[in-house]
Amino acid sequence: xxxxxxxxALKFQVRQRAPLLHCTHLTLxxxxxxxxxxxxxxxxxxxxxxxxxxxxxxxxPGQKPIDxxxxxxxxxxxxxxxxxDIYLNDNRVAHRDVNFVSIAGTLQPELTSPxxxxxxxxxxxxxxxQQLPSTSAISTLSDYIPYAxxxxxxxxxxxxISIPQAALTSQAHGYVDPQLWDxxxxxxxxxYSFSGSNTLNNxxxxxxxxxxxxxxxxxxxxxxxxxxxxNYSTYNSRNGNNNWQNLDTYAQKDIQSLKGQLTLGDSSxxxxxxxSVLYRGIQLNSDDNMYPDxxxxxxxxVRGIAQSNAQVTVRQNxxxxxxxxxxxxxxxxxxxxxxSSSGDLEIAITESDGTVRRSTQSFSAVPVMxxxxxxxxxxxxxxxxxxxxxxxxPSFMQSTLIYGLPYDYTLYGGLLASGKYNATTVGIGHTxxxxxxxxxDATQAHAKLRNGSSHQGQSYRFLxxxxxxxxxxxxxxxxxRYSTSGYYDFQEANEIDPDNFNxxxxxxxxxxxxxxxxxxxxxxxxxxxxxxxxxxxxxQNKYERSLTAGYDLSYRSINYGLAYTFTQTPLDTGRNxxxxxxxxxxxxxxxxxxxxxxxxxxxxxxxxxxxxxxxxLSGTALADNNLSxxxxxxxxxxxxxxxxxxxxxxxxxxxxxRIGYNYDTRSQQVNYNLQGGIVAHPxxxxxxxxxxxxxxxxxxxxxxxxxVKNTTGVKTDSRGYAVVPYLSTYRKNRVALDTATLTxxxxxxxxxxxxxxxxxxLVLADFKTRIGKRVLISLSHGGKPxxxxxxxxxxxxxxxxxxxxxxxxxxEVYLSGVPQSGALHVKWGDKxxxxxxxxxxxxxxxxEQNATPAISSLSSICQ
Numbered sequence: 056x057x058x059x060x061x062x063x064a065l066k067f068q069v070r071q072r073a074p075l076l077h078c079t080h081l082t083l084x085x086x087x088x089x090x091x092x093x094x095x096x097x098x099x100x101x102x103x104x105x106x107x108x109x110x111x112x113x114x115x116p117g118q119k120p121i122d123x124x125x126x127x128x129x130x131x132x133x134x135x136x137x138x139x140d141i142y143l144n145d146n147r148v149a150h151r152d153v154n155f156v157s158i159a160g161t162l163q164p165e166l167t168s169p170x171x172x173x174x175x176x177x178x179x180x181x182x183x184x185q186q187l188p189s190t191s192a193i194s195t196l197s198d199y200i201p202y203a204x205x206x207x208x209x210x211x212x213x214x215x216i217s218i219p220q221a222a223l224t225s226q227a228h229g230y231v232d233p234q235l236w237d238x239x240x241x242x243x244x245x246x247y248s249f250s251g252s253n254t255l256n257n258x259x260x261x262x263x264x265x266x267x268x269x270x271x272x273x274x275x276x277x278x279x280x281x282x283x284x285x286n287y288s289t290y291n292s293r294n295g296n297n298n299w300q301n302l303d304t305y306a307q308k309d310i311q312s313l314k315g316q317l318t319l320g321d322s323s324x325x326x327x328x329x330x331s332v333l334y335r336g337i338q339l340n341s342d343d344n345m346y347p348d349x350x351x352x353x354x355x356x357v358r359g360i361a362q363s364n365a366q367v368t369v370r371q372n373x374x375x376x377x378x379x380x381x382x383x384x385x386x387x388x389x390x391x392x393x394x395s396s397s398g399d400l401e402i403a404i405t406e407s408d409g410t411v412r413r414s415t416q417s418f419s420a421v422p423v424m425x426x427x428x429x430x431x432x433x434x435x436x437x438x439x440x441x442x443x444x445x446x447x448x449p450s451f452m453q454s455t456l457i458y459g460l461p462y463d464y465t466l467y468g469g470l471l472a473s474g475k476y477n478a479t480t481v482g483i484g485h486t487x488x489x490x491x492x493x494x495x496d497a498t499q500a501h502a503k504l505r506n507g508s509s510h511q512g513q514s515y516r517f518l519x520x521x522x523x524x525x526x527x528x529x530x531x532x533x534x535x536r537y538s539t540s541g542y543y544d545f546q547e548a549n550e551i552d553p554d555n556f557n558x559x560x561x562x563x564x565x566x567x568x569x570x571x572x573x574x575x576x577x578x579x580x581x582x583x584x585x586x587x588x589x590x591x592x593x594x595q596n597k598y599e600r601s602l603t604a605g606y607d608l609s610y611r612s613i614n615y616g617l618a619y620t621f622t623q624t625p626l627d628t629g630r631n632x633x634x635x636x637x638x639x640x641x642x643x644x645x646x647x648x649x650x651x652x653x654x655x656x657x658x659x660x661x662x663x664x665x666x667x668x669x670x671x672l673s674g675t676a677l678a679d680n681n682l683s684x685x686x687x688x689x690x691x692x693x694x695x696x697x698x699x700x701x702x703x704x705x706x707x708x709x710x711x712x713r714i715g716y717n718y719d720t721r722s723q724q725v726n727y728n729l730q731g732g733i734v735a736h737p738x739x740x741x742x743x744x745x746x747x748x749x750x751x752x753x754x755x756x757x758x759x760x761x762x763v764k765n766t767t768g769v770k771t772d773s774r775g776y777a778v779v780p781y782l783s784t785y786r787k788n789r790v791a792l793d794t795a796t797l798t799x800x801x802x803x804x805x806x807x808x809x810x811x812x813x814x815x816x817l818v819l820a821d822f823k824t825r826i827g828k829r830v831l832i833s834l835s836h837g838g839k840p841x842x843x844x845x846x847x848x849x850x851x852x853x854x855x856x857x858x859x860x861x862x863x864x865x866x867e868v869y870l871s872g873v874p875q876s877g878a879l880h881v882k883w884g885d886k887x888x889x890x891x892x893x894x895x896x897x898x899x900x901x902x903e904q905n906a907t908p909a910i911s912s913l914s915s916i917c918q
Contacts, residue, residue: 139212143174144217175224236812239818242817244277245275246274253725270375281309284307286301289375305321306319307319319337332439341433367379380728407719427460431457476501479499483496491519497515530571536568538565565593571585572586582606588601601622634661636660640658654671665691665692681707681768709744715727745780747781748814749812750818751790753777758801761775785813793806794806845862848881850879862881876897
């Protein structure tokens with residue numbers, strides 16, 4: 056027979072439910088002399104190994120015996136409430152408090168039928184489970200579900216549940232029960248971004264002129280139950296010319312039974328069948344995010360090359376949707392917030408000398424493909440919206456439908472009708488197995504323009520998408536559209552100015568458009584990208600063209616990059632405006648000399664013969680790397696001379712701030728940006744970083760300065776609140792606090808919460824905090840230490856709380872979150888003589904002096 060583990064040592068762990076700052080367990084090890092080992096040999100007649108608890112009391116033979124039966128088995132622990140990770144068939148499904156009871160010497164979890172249903176158990180297949188009250192807990196799974204079992208790993212605080220697959224619902228990977236979707240709190244939301252620049256220019260006569268530019272971007276909202284009210288507005292001011300624009304105002308609500316969104320107000324139509332247009336009205340369209348990832352989006356990346364410290368402005372449908380300041384060289388913009396999901400982006404690069412270079416980038420969604428049986432729909436009715444001053448704004452209706460057919464086919468189509476325009480589209484998509492996916496569609500349109508002329512024509516579109524895994528090549532989108540001379544899309548038909556038909560856009564309808572995006576990875580040898588776009592027009596020998604290509608390489612921590620851009624834009628004079636740029640860069644870390652910093656060199660050249668050399672220093676600082684900085688010096692030929700810039704950006708709990716300075720031989724500029732968010736909720740007002748559409752409110756009362764994990768600069772404010780700015784909709788999101796950043800007088804029961812927000816929701820991640828000291832209390836009863844193994848529970852208003860600990864050999868118990876004064880209920884048996892209450896008062900000295908140790912100690916009599 057194998058000896059009980061107590062024969063050589065008894066390892067006792069004081070259970071602490073909340074994570075501690077520097078320690079999670081208090082471990083006591085008692086060695087028993089080998090000479091006494093034979094005295095404790097169990098008899099072979101015993102059914103199980105037995106350890107005489109009196110061996111722990113040899114120093115005090117008069118002490119009452121205690122029951123250590125729970126520790127007699129391998130891994131045995133006391134029953135009670137534990138915070139555990141729950142795994143179902145080896146997949147993590149939840150983290151929660153679970154009550155455990157002792158059955159046959161092992162701890163078994165108490166679970167309710169709703170909890171089992173949440174895990175995916177088919178309750179309808181087990182009548183006994185269905186008949187149980189929702190609050191009734193079961194502890195032996197196999198009594199209700201044949202062959203089901205559970206195992207609790209105390210060291211890892213992990214509960215493994217095994218349930219036969221036949222007893223589980225058949226759900227797609229990543230499925231989340233819609234009953235768990237959280238509509239969130241009622242709240243008022245505001246995202247703001249303010250940027251500006253003050254420029255002092257000197258002309259050839261050394262006369263000074265000041266140019267001031269300001270831009271304000273506001274995205275505000277109101278959440279009321281399932282309804283979301285949103286507004287998107289911008290303000291632009293340049294040298295006293297002010298312009299305020301209201302881009303979008305709408306109310307939105309998810310219709311979960313239809314897997315869709317109902318939108319009322321200003322928004323944009325989907326782009327998968329027809330080109331997306333702005334409207335004011337009502338729309339009901341499906342939402343792919345309501346499906347698991349395994350059953351089912353796009354924002355363009357803008358790249359370019361700046362010749363100097365430049366301002367980059369991005370417009371869509373005439374609206375400014377993005378504005379930023381970049382240093383000389385190649386730049387990439389990945390955080391656009393477009394007003395519609397497809398269409399041309401107009402990029403303007405304003406150099407420091409006032410020169411403006413413009414280009415057009417077209418983008419669209421990937422080919423329309425759905426799984427068999429999937430349905431995607433949209434229905435829109437409203438008034439056409441446009442920022443063009445001469446545009447007409449007719450009422451219209453549009454409907455689209457996409458359906459997944461067997462054998463990897465997808466059928467789609469749409470209808471668009473207004474008073475003087477109608478169009479019909481029909482198309483089909485197909486997966487070509489290992490050759491990618493392709494879709495082909497045709498649109499028949501009839502338009503009556505405002506000059507009285509009628510036109511009809513056809514447009515044919517071909518889209519292709521493919522990822523070649525063996526070569527790691529991605530065709531993000533390859534597309535071609537051909538239109539007959541009489542074809543006008545809905546936007547063209549409404550925005551052609553009848554009084555200016557000599558304009559090349561007015562007299563020339565679009566003939567063909569081709570776009571291509573390729574990304575090729577070479578592993579550790581670099582990455583190549585290519586983006587191309589061309590559009591031609593009827594009756595005009597002119598083209599809109601754009602090409603961006605580049606190669607990035609990282610070798611031994613040194614980054615290299617080569618980029619090329621070409622743009623061609625037709626001018627009103629009939630000529631083409633062409634521009635070509637070439638850029639080379641190298642960047643390397645400075646290592647221990649200046650940690651978290653990089654030195655760089657850039658070379659830019661244009662076809663016109665201009666060139667420039669840049670050297671720079673950039674990096675991050677502070678504990679959370681939330682301060683970034685850069686310094687750059689440049690020299691250019693053709694009489695441009697020297698220039699330079701310096702920038703600093705700080706990302707903090709309450710927002711983000713940036714300031715920059717740049718100069719050249721004829722100008723000096725200061726530019727700045729301040730952005731952040733404000734959230735008003737039922738618990739008050741919380742300042743935050745700029746947040747996305749869906750977010751979480753962390754509530755940890757009085758836990759000031761606690762860092763939110765996996766975020767940069769996000770910490771709780773002085774009241775214990777913080778906003779986690781970005782969450783995934785209709786999916787499980789893990790929100791966790793870093794317990795190492797808690798102060799000595801704050802503890803939390805569970806440092807991780809799982810939230811499942813709906814679109815636009817502000818969900819609550821509510822953390823239970825315990826405010827008080829961390830104390831080691833020595834308890835005595837009847838002149839002797841309280842028996843080893845007793846449970847001590849902190850009383851909260853004369854009732855038991857969840858704050859408890861296990862008494863050690865000398866009657867000591869460790870507790871956190873202990874108030875200045877209070878009481879403990881101590882229990883080592885069910886009889887009245889095996890329970891007592893200890894009243895305590897912490898010395899004032901422990902509370903008032905900052906030099907007090909994090910863990911204090913005192914003695915108390917239990918009566």
